[in-house]
Amino acid sequence: MSDSAMAASRGLPVPLVIVCLVLIRGYSPLPTTSGVAAMDPTRPPGPRGYTTDDSLLSVEDYDPDRIETTDAPIRSNTLPPLWGKRCNYDPCLESQVSCSVLKAKTGCLCPGFTTQREAPEEPNLKSVSWNGSEVVVHWCEPYSYVTVYIVRVAGKERQRFGKDRRAGGLGDIEEVSEVCVAAVNDVAESKESCMMYRPRDRSLPLKAGLIGGALGLLLLLLLAVLLWRHKRQRKQQASISMRETAETQ
Numbered sequence: 416m417s418d419s420a421m422a423a424s425r426g427l428p429v430p431l432v433i434v435c436l437v438l439i440r441g442y443s444p445l446p447t448t449s450g451v452a453a454m455d456p457t458r459p460p461g462p463r464g465y466t467t468d469d470s471l472l473s474v475e476d477y478d479p480d481r482i483e484t485t486d487a488p489i490r491s492n493t494l495p496p497l498w499g500k501r502c503n504y505d506p507c508l509e510s511q512v513s514c515s516v517l518k519a520k521t522g523c524l525c526p527g528f529t530t531q532r533e534a535p536e537e538p539n540l541k542s543v544s545w546n547g548s549e550v551v552v553h554w555c556e557p558y559s560y561v562t563v564y565i566v567r568v569a570g571k572e573r574q575r576f577g578k579d580r581r582a583g584g585l586g587d588i589e590e591v592s593e594v595c596v597a598a599v600n601d602v603a604e605s606k607e608s609c610m611m612y613r614p615r616d617r618s619l620p621l622k623a624g625l626i627g628g629a630l631g632l633l634l635l636l637l638l639a640v641l642l643w644r645h646k647r648q649r650k651q652q653a654s655i656s657m658r659e660t661a662e663t664q
Contacts, residue, residue, distance in 0.1 A: 563576065595609040
């Protein structure tokens with residue numbers, strides 16, 4: 416402390432002198448006795464537990480054996496294998512895992528799949544054909560939540576099929592009629608997908624059988640005529656040979 420300060424302190428009370436000394440020492444840098452450098456007010460403050468002085472390790476001082484391990488778990492790549500790809504799902508096939516289940520398991524995409532609170536989209540009616548015993552319809556499901564399918568013939572309900580069905584028989588349809596299929600859930604019924612069905616000519620098999628029978632009968636008659644002519648020629652040749660034999664005798 417300087418002589419002027421000592422002189423001034425003699426005329427002051429002792430507590431006031433102590434406060435002044437503390438304030439003076441608070442604004443003067445303290446010597447450092449440890450290996451930690453003094454705080455530089457021009458440097459930005461760092462996170463708690465870290466220093467920003469030049470005593471940090473440089474690239475040359477890097478030692479992988481000195482890295483401290485933490486208890487924080489390391490996250491691995493847990494994304495499903497098909498994440499972002501379209502699901503391997505055919506909406507026209509029966510007896511397969513639903514697209515929503517595939518999406519939950521593999522992370523694949525089901526395009527246009529609606530929720531249970533929305534009306535379903537219309538199914539795609541693929542064909543209406545005669546299989547030899549009845550008319551069969553085949554459709555593809557919409558990418559929607561469906562509980563049942565309704566098939567109508569000429570505007571009248573003919574059959575109902577479960578949500579997993581993609582085809583079904585309708586029995587016999589004798590006249591040209593419009594066949595439609597609609598998807599239904601707990602909210603509403605979808606628009607209908609329709610196709611005209613034209614019955615086959617049921618008389619064609621009968622006609623074909625009659626024509627085949629007539630051709631067979633004609634063939635049999637032709638064979639009979641050929642056999643009769645062959646026998647007649649043999650008889651004529653036998654009679655001629657007998658006459659020649661009698662004349663020679």
